[in-house]
Amino acid sequence: VAVHYFELLGTIVFAITGVLAVTRRGLDVFGAVVLGIVTALGGGTVRDLLLNIPVFWIDDRGILWAAILGSLAAFWIAQAFRNANRLLVYLDALGAALFAVLGANKVLLLGVAAPIAVMMGVLTGIGGGLIRDVLAGRPTLLMSRDVYATPILAGCIVFVSLRSQDMAFVVAGLIAGAMIFSVRALAIYFHLEMPAWLTHRGTSNDMDDS
């Protein structure tokens, strides 16, 4: 039950950040709401399709309305948020932490293997943003050096490990979620990038590969 409220919270947060991320470009209310819904529901939707289970928002109208209303709200308050970009990225880190833990947990309850659960947690946390960026024609986070996905991956590994040793969901989820949020928040605050040895620098001839 508590899980459901966290899911609603994450959905609203992601819908808002999804819309605010794209309203810098000119787009109308329909496009904004579609992109907000996609950000909020996209990752979990792909997860459910891959696992061949019913898509989570089809029979749970609350989630869909949370995404729609969150997106509409964000569209109209976007002007006010223009100068609150900082707040926005922290909210996004919160949404990613919530979704990653909830996603991994849902999959573990299906009895799948641990590596699949980790992968699905990461997908739930970052998938919506990826699809939004593709539809909006923005470079996806995969192509950036931001410390974004790596703490989510680490948090999902920690969460699945703790759960496999029968730690209670609330405790394991709080530990992993706090870890994801705090590492991401530190990375934002100190403008951290991935270390060079974990990164390939782009070269000028990156267009002539086949």
Next chain:
Amino acid sequence: VAVHYFELLGTIVFAITGVLAVTRRGLDVFGAVVLGIVTALGGGTVRDLLLNIPVFWIDDRGILWAAILGSLAAFWIAQAFRNANRLLVYLDALGAALFAVLGANKVLLLGVAAPIAVMMGVLTGIGGGLIRDVLAGRPTLLMSRDVYATPILAGCIVFVSLRSQDMAFVVAGLIAGAMIFSVRALAIYFHLEMPAWLTHRGTSNDMDDS
């Protein structure tokens, strides 16, 4: 049965407009046919995946061949259509009206809730074009101020409302379809854009968001 012919008609129309939209750029016949098929079948495919029902063209070969042959035809006549851009957008409006109504109707017959049916109708109407634009590297319609998706959304709401009051499919479909087509046609004719209060103008700093 009549539904099936309308579905074939919509498929051919969308395959043609899908190919013609991208042949401005250099691409070969294989790429053109793939993009035509994606335009014609993409929206309904995503709808069926989300609802966990069999994808409609897997067991209905007629639809798949209509998409392939429509795309091939469009590829070879594209030269002649270069100066018929106007006709093309009206055809596209016709295809969107057909698909949106048929998509919403199919989903209503499954017994899902009204908001989901509206959403699936819109998805059937615009999904194929979205995937085509992503694969072709074009900006998607979500990022434009064209009055494109909003009449489709309005038409689907009208259609689902009328059907929920037991109006016959043919009557409700004609009303909603004509509404979608006529609003879109008027928008094309008068070069309408979404009103400013429903739009965020792009700003120059749209690249530095996270």
Next chain:
Amino acid sequence: VAVHYFELLGTIVFAITGVLAVTRRGLDVFGAVVLGIVTALGGGTVRDLLLNIPVFWIDDRGILWAAILGSLAAFWIAQAFRNANRLLVYLDALGAALFAVLGANKVLLLGVAAPIAVMMGVLTGIGGGLIRDVLAGRPTLLMSRDVYATPILAGCIVFVSLRSQDMAFVVAGLIAGAMIFSVRALAIYFHLEMPAWLTHRGTSNDMDDS
């Protein structure tokens, strides 16, 4: 059983080429591994979703680890491969030949119609690269004049035809696979492009279509 080893081989090859294709641009190890996994598993995943069968790597951990380890290896050896671009495209042709034949074969065993099997073979061969290019913000192969997908299509038609006349899998697969690989290799070696009558040249006004 031999099929499984070929599948593992194709997975590793595609994971490596997938990572090497994008490391020209700056990206971190997480992004590289995600794009490698997507390249290796993406086509078969979409195929399985469309056919409503369990996604092949969910219950077969070997495949997933092959994709992860191949991607990690490619990330660290990428520097050494900078000057082996030639080798890379031949490896990619090998992976596409393997995947197309294996994909078409898997679908034929389900008893679907021949045209669907051909289509799914092509999808298995090129789908992963398409999704990778979309996520990486690169132009997809659909928009190029490279002789890439056409030999895969031809090979799948040959394979499905031979199999429909009860030729053994190994023989039909070797013929079709060798055909795909050799035509693609010749195209690379002689810098072949699709003939002009099968191609539309891009025009300067390709942005003003609707």
